[in-house]
Amino acid sequence: MKLKSLIITSALLFAACGCIQAQSTQVIAHRGFWKTNGSAQNSIAALVKADSIGCYGSEFDVWLTADNQLVVNHDSTFKGVNMQKSTAQQCTGVTLDNGEQLPTLQQYLEKARSLKTRLILELKAHKTPEQETRAVEAIVKMVKDMGLDDRTEYITFSRHATKEFIRLAPKGTPVYYLEGDLSPKELKAWGCAGPDYHFSVFKKHPEWIKESHDLGMKVNAWTVNDPKDMKWLIGQGVDFITTNEPVKLQEILQ
Structure with missing residues (x-):
């Protein structure tokens, strides 16, 4: 009986540890929660729905x-408008797939102030x-002016922009590099x-996850839409998963 009790107790503890690990992985909606009615990638609606x-x-x-204005969009050229070569007025004249106009960063952040999601x-x-x-200078100033420093994290593929965010953002602001070519x-x-x-x-490089944690750093993986990949990453103990399927990931984490 003692052996049986020990086995049951061990199994429960193992299950509990698994739950704790799963719960520690957080969900980030990639370009907002856009795979739902009334939404579109990088729309204000997608931000609101991710929060909801x-x-x-x-x-x-x-x-x-x-x-020199800031706009929210993924592609460098979207519906025939090049973001870097066009004015803000030209960029925001583009209609998103859900009927919204392409937002400026100021419009996006103004809505974010009433929400909780990071x-x-x-x-x-x-x-x-x-x-x-x-x-970077304009972004950091706008985020500060909006009172959103404590809810904003910065990511970029650019080495230069990464270093500029680290230099200019308030101390302690999370800044992450996306390219995948640097060790922890x-x-x-x-x-x-x-x-x-x-x-x-x-x-x-699965060892990079533990190495990062040993160095006191967080780990995010993107863009993860297959449940098998989600489960593998959760098992590895990553801190965040960025996905186009936030509801699916939430169900796995429950």
């Missing part, structure tokens, strides 16, 4: 326009370092909060 289902964060993309702001890689520096030790030396890499990078 309780996502830890909502990721979105930012460009600096030709007249803002995972990706600055797209621009043509020149000078453009990226202007963009290298990211730590830069001052990054951790690796934010495509999930395939972590399948190639």
Whole structure:
């Protein structure tokens, strides 16, 4: 009987540990929660819907326009309008698939102020370092002026922009690098909060997850839509998963 009780107790403890690990993985909606009625990628509706289902964060993309304004969109050219070569007025004249106008960053942040989800702001890689520096300066100022410093995290594929966010954002603001070509030790030396890499990078280098945690850093994997990949990453103990399927991921984590 004692052996049976020990086995049962061990099984319960193992299950409990698994639940704790699963619960520690947070959900980030990639370009907002757009795979639902009335939504579209990088729309304000997608931000609101990500908040409504309780996502830890909502990721979105930012460009600096030709007249040095900030707009929210993923592609460098969208519906015939090039974000870097066009004015903000030209960019915001584009209609998204849900009927919204392409938003400025100011419009996006104004709505975010009434929500709870964290803002995972990706600055797209621009043509020149000078453009990226202007963009980072304007973004950091706008986020501060909106009172959203404590809810905003910065991500980018650009090495220059990564270092500029670390230099200009308030101390302690999470800044993540996306390219996937630097080890945890290298990211730590830069001052990054951790690796934010495509999930395939972590399948190639699973040791980077533990190395990051040992260095006191967080780990995010993107863009993870297959339940098998979600479960593998949860089992590896990643801190965040960015996905186009936030509801599916939430169900797995329950």
